[in-house]
Amino acid sequence: MTEPIDAVELALALIACPSVTPARGEVFDVLEAALRPLGFEVHRFVMGEEPDGPTENMVALRGTGAPHFGFAGHLDVVPPGEGWANDPFNPRVEDGVLTGRGANDMKGAIAAFVAAVAAARHDRGTVSLLITGDEEGYATYGTPRIIDWLNQRGIRPDMILIGEPTSVERLGDTIKIGRRGSVNLWIEARGTQGHVAYPHRADNPVPKLAKVIDALSRVHLDDGTEAFPPSNLEFTAISTPTSASNVIPATATAQLNIRFNNLHRGEDLVRMVKQIAHREAPGSIVRARISGEAFLTPPGQLYDVIVAAIREETGVDPALSTSGGTSDGRFLIQLCPVVDFGLPNASMHKVGEHAAVADIEALSRIYRRAIEKLLSAQ
Known part of the structure; x- marks a missing residue:
């Protein structure tokens, strides 16, 4: 024993x-x-x-x-x-x-x-x-x-x-x-850096990213199932490479996570985010990491x-x-x-x-x- x-x-x-x-x-x-x-x-x-x-x-x-x-x-x-x-x-x-x-x-x-x-x-x-x-x-x-x-x-x-x-x-x-499954995504909107006093010589990516955030925030994923609560999409960080108050940044990035039930697959959600990001901010880059289904x-x-x-x-x-x-x-x-x-x-x-x-x-x-x-x- x-x-x-x-x-x-x-x-x-x-x-x-x-x-x-x-x-x-x-x-x-x-x-x-x-x-x-x-x-x-x-x-x-x-x-x-x-x-x-x-x-x-x-x-x-x-x-x-x-x-x-x-x-x-x-x-x-x-x-x-x-x-x-x-x-x-x-x-x-x-x-x-x-x-x-x-x-x-x-x-x-x-x-x-x-x-x-x-x-x-x-x-x-x-x-x-x-x-x-x-x-x-x-x-x-x-x-x-x-x-x-x-x-x-x-x-x-x-x-x-x-x-x-x-x-x-x-x-x-x-x-x-x-x-629930989980997927992390990073959306980078691109522009051209410049001085805030000369906006015509720059291309500000922040408003572009804001449009993407607004569009994704209005997405209704589902109402849940008998076994699962509703899926949810949450933004967790927004950043630019500069903190100077007089510089228009060249890029702006948003980080988000989607927790999803068995009505979805991770790759389908990534595809949806990419389509919305490219529609609202042409030329944007989306990276994704699916943690699990x-x-x-x-x-x-x-x-x-x-x-x-x-x-x-x-x-x-x-x-x-x-x-x-x-x-x-x-x-x-x-x-x-x-x-x-x-x-x-x-x-x-x-x-x-x-x-x-x-x-x-x-x-x-x-x-x-x-x-x-x-x-x-x-």
Whole structure:
């Protein structure tokens, strides 16, 4: 029988490793050291170069055959920001609350799952951890490369649970059964630089860009679906290369993001933006980066098991939601059904990020119930 693992102690050790995205090295050492005594075969690989890398990934496997239950997560974190009362990478527990960058998103959940595996009793199948160091970044060398690694070896999970913080008011009140897609775009309107006192010798790109912004702001994408909220287009930045008050700039750039439901495809939205930009500002340049497509996991065993485990542990019937941001489920859905479930998410990415000790411990018990339901012979 394996030695028990304290989820909170493991979370403390993981948080103490600064791992701003893209992450590699020490934080993966800590996780590997926890997994190997549990009988996991651990594979680690570093890929890519700056600016999107280098990124480390881990695939840890225990057991053989079906069913294969995978847990996906990320050890990278967003930059801590200013204003912390203490060092964000010197985690502490006070009054039943664990504080540190990554406590909530999502080192707490990874620690909870490892503790759950150590405690769970099961007699069949495979359990795996698919852990990346680049979920908070562009994921160029993250989970998509894990999928490549699995495909090259003919390894395919039957279902995957992602430990993202999905709960809202209390642990267990929300699981994510799908996610909206996301595309980032940059529109550059072009003109000719000149002196503001001689506008006839210049070509101001700012009014051109304003026309594009106005036209896109009036686009109605959809009214949502039964499973998804409406898609939304939001401008996030506007800039010119000069701040001088007496210079007409040569270019003006707008940055925007579209979060879209499964009524759209990313490439179609990019095409729409390009058409509007070229109509309103001829000669403009549009760049785009599709972060992921919208997806929805159909009802099935994974739903049923996670919902039952939450209900048994907390007495809560979780809402099935597709709201919020993206997750690596947008890639993993290529392999099998995917559900996101984790801690309450109120402090994710914030200064003073934290998680209640009681929630981490309860989350580990929920994960243990799920493992035993899926991998124990009936």
